[in-house]
Amino acid sequence: MKRRTFLQGMMATGLAAQATPGFSQTPHTLREKAARMLMLGFIGDNTDTDGAQIVADHLRESRIGGVLFLRHNVRSREGVEGMTSLFSSISPNAWMAVDQEGGAVQRLSSDLGYTAIPRAFVVSEENTIEEARALYAAAAAEFRAAGFNLNLAPVADFQDDENGVIGRWGRGYGADGVRIADYAGAFIEAFEAAGAACSIKHFPGHGTSSGDSHYGFVDITQTWSEAELAPFERLIETDHAHLIMGGHLTHEGLDPAGDPVTFSTPILGDLLRWRMGYTGALITDDLDMGAIRENYDQRTAVIRSIQAGNDIVMMSNSAAPDPELPQRFADWVEEAVAAGELTEAQIDLSMARLDQLEGYVR
Numbered sequence: 271m272k273r274r275t276f277l278q279g280m281m282a283t284g285l286a287a288q289a290t291p292g293f294s295q296t297p298h299t300l301r302e303k304a305a306r307m308l309m310l311g312f313i314g315d316n317t318d319t320d321g322a323q324i325v326a327d328h329l330r331e332s333r334i335g336g337v338l339f340l341r342h343n344v345r346s347r348e349g350v351e352g353m354t355s356l357f358s359s360i361s362p363n364a365w366m367a368v369d370q371e372g373g374a375v376q377r378l379s380s381d382l383g384y385t386a387i388p389r390a391f392v393v394s395e396e397n398t399i400e401e402a403r404a405l406y407a408a409a410a411a412e413f414r415a416a417g418f419n420l421n422l423a424p425v426a427d428f429q430d431d432e433n434g435v436i437g438r439w440g441r442g443y444g445a446d447g448v449r450i451a452d453y454a455g456a457f458i459e460a461f462e463a464a465g466a467a468c469s470i471k472h473f474p475g476h477g478t479s480s481g482d483s484h485y486g487f488v489d490i491t492q493t494w495s496e497a498e499l500a501p502f503e504r505l506i507e508t509d510h511a512h513l514i515m516g517g518h519l520t521h522e523g524l525d526p527a528g529d530p531v532t533f534s535t536p537i538l539g540d541l542l543r544w545r546m547g548y549t550g551a552l553i554t555d556d557l558d559m560g561a562i563r564e565n566y567d568q569r570t571a572v573i574r575s576i577q578a579g580n581d582i583v584m585m586s587n588s589a590a591p592d593p594e595l596p597q598r599f600a601d602w603v604e605e606a607v608a609a610g611e612l613t614e615a616q617i618d619l620s621m622a623r624l625d626q627l628e629g630y631v632r
Contacts, residue, residue: 302332303617304603306624307576308596309367311338311556311586316349317356324593329361333596335624336365336420338556338586339377344368347382347416354417363632365467365582367420370413374439375423378416385412391429391440394453402453406460414464419631422469422515424457426450426501428477436477445477447500454501455510462512467631469553470510472517473531473542474499479519487530487561491522503546512550512630514542516580518561530561533574543579551623553582558589568595569602573611576603581620581627 297303310328314321328334337357344350354366368377373389380386387409393402413421428450429442436442443453458468475498479488505511516531516538525536532554542548557563557571566574568585575583587595606612 297621300604300607300614300617301600303621304600305333305596306335307581307583307620308334308599309336309338309365309582309584310334310596311340311588313342313588313591315343315345317352321591322353326356326360328596329357329364336367338584339368340586340588341377344377344382351416358417365420366418367422368418369422371423371425371441373441375441378413385409389440390425390443390453394443394449399452399456403456403460406457407463410461410464410466413461414466419465420467420469421461422471424454424468424470426454426470426505427472427475428498430478433477433479442477447497447504450501451504451508455505455508458510462631465631467513467627469513469515470502470505471515472555473502473514474524474537476517476519487518487520489520491520494521499546506546506548511548512627513553514548514550515553515555518555518559532562533578535578538579551581551627552579554580554584556584556586558586563589572599572602573606576612576616581623
């Protein structure tokens with residue numbers, strides 16, 4: 271693998287002050303910068319629900335940088351599009367994020383009147399790259415028309431039929447790094463051309479694991495191989511990787527402390543940024559997932575995520591909904607900077623990477 275310096279990569283992002291299209295106003299204070307890093311979920315499936323109104327208020331007050339929609343938020347086409355319309359009318363460029371991979375993981379589903387997207391493995395088996403690009407272009411246009419601008423996809427994990435969370439559902443494009451990257455790249459090109467960012471997942475590879483991080487940490491120490499880095503490396507080298515999501519995975523060979531990837535500087539910093547040369551943005555998987563929620567309090571999870579280099583912190587706020595979570599999030603970041611757990615320079619690097627990400631789709 272090519273070795274590039276992290277500092278050179280950060281120089282390339284350009285730290286000069288820029289407009290921030292994903293936020294309702296340019297953040298100046300530390301509290302405003304912290305708010306831009308939070309992607310918040312909620313309970314509710316239409317604009318009249320309390321959860322949707324709380325999110326609307328947070329957007330109005332610039333307390334969050336984006337909104338996360340999960341399965342329980344997407345019950346009807348009218349409901350979901352009403353919410354994206356409301357939220358975007360308040361903060362026109364805030365991130366509106368949802369999982370829209372295709373197959374089993376397609377929140378805007380055919381049951382609601384959207385066009386079915388084949389699962390990734392079927393796409394790679396039955397379509398050329400050009401055909402896949404056309405298929406994804408149609409999906410991206412529909413995605414944007416529904417009011418979304420951040421797709422929590424594609425999957426760059428290996429397809430292994432024995433795997434219960436990726437392989438079982440055909441979420442992977444195959445088991446060849448080049449093939450995976452080429453189809454994932456076509457996915458990303460189509461969505462970015464339509465004005466939507468994409469989050470590649472789940473670094474450093476979830477496809478050969480034997481567990482599901484929705485329910486607890488998944489130890490990939492014995493099952494993972496370095497070949498699983500190949501799709502991510504190729505996507506980086508071909509300039510398709512602009513946002514990457516780490517998994518709630520542990521690998522004691524890559525991080526002897528046994529920390530999950532979400533909190534791991536050796537994996538996200540030393541491996542992904544230093545060794546693989548990645549200079550783009552990082553997003554956590556949902557910190558409300560069992561792997562994190564059952565082992566860390568929220569403040570610890572947030573601060574450790576940022577310490578490890580994540581730029582967007584995803585919190586579905588669904589396990590124990592807290593209407594004041596964004597205020598607490600900003601408090602935690604301010605306190606961490608005051609205590610020396612974080613520096614404002616780290617936060618400014620995240621602002622630069624988010625500026626860079628938005629530049630690909632605005």
